[in-house]
Amino acid sequence: MSEQESGxxxxxxxxxxxxxxxxxxxxxxGLATARELLAREPEAKIVVIEGEDRVAAHQTGHNSGVIHSxxxxxxxxxxxxxxxxxxxxxxxxxxxxxxxxxRAGKLLVARNSRELPALRELERRGIANGVPGLRWLxxxxxxxxxxxxxxxxxxxxxxxxxxDYAEVCRAxxxxxRGRGVRFLFGTRVSELARSGSATIVRxxxxxxxxxxxxxxxxxxxxxxxxxxxxxxxxxxxxxxRGAYLHLAGDPAPQIVRGMIYPVPxxxxxxxxxxxxxxxxxxxxxxxxAFVAGARDAYRISRVRPRDLASLAAWPGLWRVxxxxxxxxxxxLKLLMSRRAxxxxxxEYAPAIAHLPLAPGSTAGVRAQAVGRDGTLVDDFVISDMxxxxxxxxxxxxxxxxxxxxxxxxxxRMGR
Ligand SMILES: Cc1cc2nc3c(=O)[nH]c(=O)nc-3n(C[C@H](O)[C@H](O)[C@H](O)COP(=O)(O)OP(=O)(O)OC[C@H]3O[C@@H](n4cnc5c(N)ncnc54)[C@H](O)[C@@H]3O)c2cc1C
Numbered sequence: 001m002s003e004q005e006s007g008x009x010x011x012x013x014x015x016x017x018x019x020x021x022x023x024x025x026x027x028x029x030g031l032a033t034a035r036e037l038l039a040r041e042p043e044a045k046i047v048v049i050e051g052e053d054r055v056a057a058h059q060t061g062h063n064s065g066v067i068h069s070x071x072x073x074x075x076x077x078x079x080x081x082x083x084x085x086x087x088x089x090x091x092x093x094x095x096x097x098x099x100x101x102x103r104a105g106k107l108l109v110a111r112n113s114r115e116l117p118a119l120r121e122l123e124r125r126g127i128a129n130g131v132p133g134l135r136w137l138x139x140x141x142x143x144x145x146x147x148x149x150x151x152x153x154x155x156x157x158x159x160x161x162x163x164d165y166a167e168v169c170r171a172x173x174x175x176x177r178g179r180g181v182r183f184l185f186g187t188r189v190s191e192l193a194r195s196g197s198a199t200i201v202r203x204x205x206x207x208x209x210x211x212x213x214x215x216x217x218x219x220x221x222x223x224x225x226x227x228x229x230x231x232x233x234x235x236x237x238x239x240x241r242g243a244y245l246h247l248a249g250d251p252a253p254q255i256v257r258g259m260i261y262p263v264p265x266x267x268x269x270x271x272x273x274x275x276x277x278x279x280x281x282x283x284x285x286x287x288x289a290f291v292a293g294a295r296d297a298y299r300i301s302r303v304r305p306r307d308l309a310s311l312a313a314w315p316g317l318w319r320v321x322x323x324x325x326x327x328x329x330x331x332l333k334l335l336m337s338r339r340a341x342x343x344x345x346x347e348y349a350p351a352i353a354h355l356p357l358a359p360g361s362t363a364g365v366r367a368q369a370v371g372r373d374g375t376l377v378d379d380f381v382i383s384d385m386x387x388x389x390x391x392x393x394x395x396x397x398x399x400x401x402x403x404x405x406x407x408x409x410x411x412r413m414g415r
Contacts, residue, residue, distance in 0.1 A: 019045045019182075022201055022211035024189050024225065026050035028165055028399050029391060030217035031172040032406035034181055036065040038216075045208065046181045049201065051221075055168040055173050059219050060399060062298065062364030064244075064287065065278050066259065067101070067161035068397040069093065070086040071108070072271070074129035078380040079397065082408060084130050086401030087159065088301065093403065094163055100279050104258030106144070108162035109151035109348040115263040116153060122156050122263070133158040148351045149155050149260050159257060162279045184208075184324040191389050192216070192229040197312035199387035212412055214388040220295040220367040226390040231383050234315045235369035235392060239295045239307065240270070242287025243334075243363045245341055248356040258350050268327060269378050269395060273334065273344040274354060285345045285352070287364065288334045291317070300335075319374020345380045367400060369393035380405065382412060389413055 020041065023034045026048050034048050052058070060360050073079035094101035110119040126134045135156045137145065142154045177183065187208065192198045198210040218225045227233040247253055255275065258308055259276040270289040277283050291302035291311065310315050321328065331338045338357065346353040367375040369392055380401075381393035389409055398405060 002137070007236045010114070013240050018178065018198070019047045019211040020213070021046045021050045022199070022209065022214045023217060024201075024214065025217035025219060026052075026055040026169070026173070026185075026335050027058060027185070027217060027219050028169055028172075029219075029401040029405060030215070031055060031169055031176065032402035033215050033409055034080075034176055034341045035172060036403070036406040036410045038176070038179055039180065042179075045069055047184060048176070048181060048209070048342075049184045049189055051186070056169040058296065059364060059367060060169055061166040062362070063165060063396070063399055064274070064276055064284070065162055065164055066106075066165055066400070067277060068400045069126070069157045069159040070129045070154070070213060070397075071122050071126035071131055071134070071157055073125065073129060074378070074396050075125055078376070078408065079401070080125070080129045082380065082401040083397045083406040086397070086404035087161070087293060089403035090163070090168070090400055091161065093171075094168065097166050097172050097175070099163065101161055101163045103159060103161045104277060105145065105156065106157045106261060107137075107146045107149050108155040108157070108263060109142070109149055109153050110153045110263050111347050112151055118263045118266055119132070119153060119155055122265070123177070124359045126155070126157070131157060131159065135197040143235070143249060147242055148255050148258055148349045149347055150350055162258070162277065164279050167271060184249055189216075189352055190228060191225070192385075194387040198266050207220055211389075215409055215413070216388060217394070218391070220365060221256070221391060222367065222392055222394075223369070226383060226385075226392060229385065229388065229390070231385055231390055232237060235375075235381065236316060236370045237295070237367045237375050238311065238320070238370045239297065239380070240289045240366040240368050241292035241294040241297050241300070241363055243282040243300070243361050244286030245338060245361050246285075246358040248358045251281045253355050255283060255352055255355060258326055261294070262344075264313055265291060265327065268324070269376055271396070273341060274285075284362075285341055286361075288341065289366070290328070290335050292365055294304040295365060295367075313371065314372070316370040316372045316374050319377060320370055323374060336409055366395050367393075368395050382409060384412060
C-alpha cells in the first residue's frame with residue numbers, strides 16, 4: 001500500500017519532519033488521544049499514522065456499536081472508571097458533533113435461578129461504579145421494558161446506548177484535520193527508538209519522522225510494535241473472532257427496543273451472545289468468541305502463517321485452552337451452526353427463533369491480551385517506555401471509554 005499523506009497545511013511529505021506528538025493507529029483510541037493532546041496543547045504539531053487507508057479499519061469499525069454503561073467491571077479497575085466517564089463523554093461528543101446516538105437501554109437477563117447470584121454481583125458492581133439508573137426487575141416489569149425478554153430476573157441499564165463508532169471516527173478525523181492535525185495513511189510503523197529528546201518512528205526499518213512523544217494505539221498489532229520497540233513481549237495479543245448474524249428485512253423486525261444480554265461467564269472477558277438493535281435500525285445476534293487464524297480474520301477462512309506461528313509459540317494460549325476447553329467447545333458449536341447461535345439468543349428472547357435471518361454474517365476480531373501464564377488480561381494495560389506510551393490491552397469497552405482512556409494516557413506521559 002502506498003503512503004498517502006494528507007492534512008491541513010501539509011505542504012510537504014512528513015518524512016523527516018519533527019512533531020511534538022505522533023499517534024500510531026487511527027482507531028477510536030488513537031483519534032481520541034490526538035484530540036486530547038490538542039485540547040491540552042492547541043499549538044502542538046501532531047501526526048496520526050495509520051497502516052490502513054482509512055480510520056476505524058479494524059476493531060473500531062467491526063464492533064457491536066454499544067456504549068456500555070459500566071456494569072460489568074471490577075470496581076476500582078481502569079475499565080470501571082474509564083467506562084463510566086467515557087460513556088458520558090461519548091454521548092456529549094456525539095450530540096455536539098451531530099453523530100446519531102441513542103440511549104436505547106439494555107436488559108441483562110438471568111435465564112434461571114442459578115444465574116441470580118451473578119446478576120446480583122453485576123448489580124453490586126454497577127452501583128459501586130456509579131452507573132446511573134440501574135433497576136432490578138422481575139415478572140411483568142421485565143416485559144414492560146423488553147416485551148420479548150424472558151427470564152427469572154433482569155437488570156435494566158437505561159444509560160446503555162447505540163452508536164456507529166466508525167461514524168464517530170470520521171467526525172473525529174474531520175475535526176482533527178480542521179485543527180491542523182496531519183494524517184499519514186497506508187504507513188505501517190515497524191518500531192520506535194529513543195534518541196536524545198526525540199522518539200524516532202521507523203516504517204519498514206527506515207526513519208519516517210521524529211516526535212517528542214509517541215502514543216501507540218495499535219490494537220491487534222500492539223504487542224508486535226511494543227516488542228519491536230524494546231518493551232516486554234508479555235502480554236501477547238490473541239485475536240478472538242466475534243461473528244454476528246443479522247435479522248432479515250429492512251427495516252428489521254423490532255424484536256428488541258434496545259439490547260438484551262445474557263448474564264456473562266464471570267471468568268471470561270466476553271459478554272455472551274446478545275441481541276442488539278443498531279443505530280441504523282438493523283438487529284444483530286452475536287458475537288461469538290473463538291481464536292482466529294489471523295489478526296484480520298473478518299472471513300473465517302483467512303489464516304496468516306505469521307499469526308498462527310505467533311499463537312502456537314505462545315505458552316499462554318495453551319494454558320488458556322487447558323483452562324477454558326469447555327467454553328471453547330460451546331463457542332465451537334456457535335461457530336459451526338447458525339441455528340446454535342439463534343438458540344443461544346432464544347434462551348432469553350424465544351420469539352427470535354421464528355424470525356428469518358439475512359444471508360451471511362459479519363465479524364470483528366478482538367485484540368485480547370493473554371499473559372504468558374495463561375491469564376486473559378481483563379483490565380486495560382498501558383506500558384510506559386522512554387518517549388513512548390503503548391496501549392497493550394484495550395478490548396471492550398475501550399470504544400465507549402476512548403475519550404476517558406485518552407485523558408488517562410496523556411496524564412501518564414512523561415511521568
Ligand atoms: C466483535 C467486537 C465487539 C465489540 N463491541 C464493543 C462495544 O459494543 N462497545 C465497546 O465499547 N467496545 C466494543 N469492542 C471493543 C472496541 O471495538 C475496541 O476496544 C476499540 O475499538 C479499540 O480501539 P483501538 O483504537 O485501540 O483499536 P483499533 O480500532 O483496532 O485501531 C488500531 C489501529 O491501529 C492500526 N495499526 C496497528 N498497528 C499499526 C502500525 N504498526 N502502524 C500503523 N498503524 C497501525 C490499525 O490498522 C488500526 O486501525 C468490540 C470489539 C470487537 C472486536
